[in-house]
Amino acid sequence: MLGEKNLLNFLRSLTSFSEESYALLQPALEERELKKNDFLLKEGEVCSSLFYIVDGYCKSYYEIDGEIKNTGFFFENEIATNIQSFGSGEKSKFNIIACETMTVVLFAKEKLFEIAKQSQEVEALGRSCIRLYATKQEELLTVFQLYSAQERLEYLENKRPEILKRVSLSQVASFLGVKRETLSRIRRRRMSR
Amino acid sequence: MLGEKNLLNFLRSLTSFSEESYALLQPALEERELKKNDFLLKEGEVCSSLFYIVDGYCKSYYEIDGEIKNTGFFFENEIATNIQSFGSGEKSKFNIIACETMTVVLFAKEKLFEIAKQSQEVEALGRSCIRLYATKQEELLTVFQLYSAQERLEYLENKRPEILKRVSLSQVASFLGVKRETLSRIRRRRMSR
């Protein structure tokens, strides 16, 4: 499989994970190619997969009164999903869409749960995924609760430089919760200092 | 124990939970009284407990350049903790402090983990707690990513009315990320419509 080596390394970065567990996991996995603007998840659907990203990137967003508000970007070697919908079986409130051609490895929920019942390691992996996701979301929440637009940009520069390298200014502005004109002016102010 | 009935009901609202599991859980539990301004958790400490709130309420906050920024309020029949620190063993970046006299039931991490190894139900409870917490944090994140100050106030009115009933305007303002003067003016604007 294309992303095999990376995927095993990624899983091992979360929790101890043996070759045997990896073999056990195979039936839950499926490699998939996506074109730009293909949906990984649509609002109103139930999220029944985790997507491990082998290549390309995607974003999560809400559409409110016709306006698109980005809420996250997901790159190579990360998991994209909606944990709330995945965990609870409720409908997703947001979309996830490919921003480029992508290669992903899909973890099918039902099969994953079956395997977790048989394997302590796969079960622990699930918990680690949730905890990792919750930690990231919590960090992002404090960024929005505590920081101004300019400080939020600085957070991206320091902690998520990948976003600024690969995502257009207007898309980043939507993510940071400011208008693109404002973000452009913040950058200008910072240049002149 | 004072909060016994409520606690069992609370646990059962998360996951199926038998009397036997509850008995098994007892050694991890400790009831504790707190006075106003007692700390449940201090910045720099590792969070080694979950606090189930029997009576009273508390808040989580950061102190940045001498200014206090509230990030959450926790009331009766809820769990207060820092999942990130509790899960990872890292130092907490924020404080949790009693806003009134409180009665809490403390879940000791080490003992809880021991018991979880022996009991499927206790283990499932742990996962439910994390998922519930992650879901709440994610919802709050979207409120801050998507909504204006006025819309954030409306979110509190609709989804978290308890906060507005029991917490002072200036404390709520700090939580919503606006100055108390601004929140006062938003309220006035809304009154006159």
Add this chain to the structure above:
DNA sequence: ATTAACCTGTGACTATAGTCACATAATCTG
């Protein structure tokens, strides 16, 4: 009951961000 501490509302001014309009630059597509 009286002082002190805290909370709330409001005016006047400043600072920051949004809106609208337009010019130019970069990228995509046939």
Add this chain to the structure above:
DNA sequence: CAGATTATGTGACTATAGTCACAGGTTAAT
């Protein structure tokens, strides 16, 4: 490569939020 589309930068103006100052109200403690 040419036209179309998308992205960015900027000016002028408006709207929203922050700052500072102060007054009156509420609450708590001795």
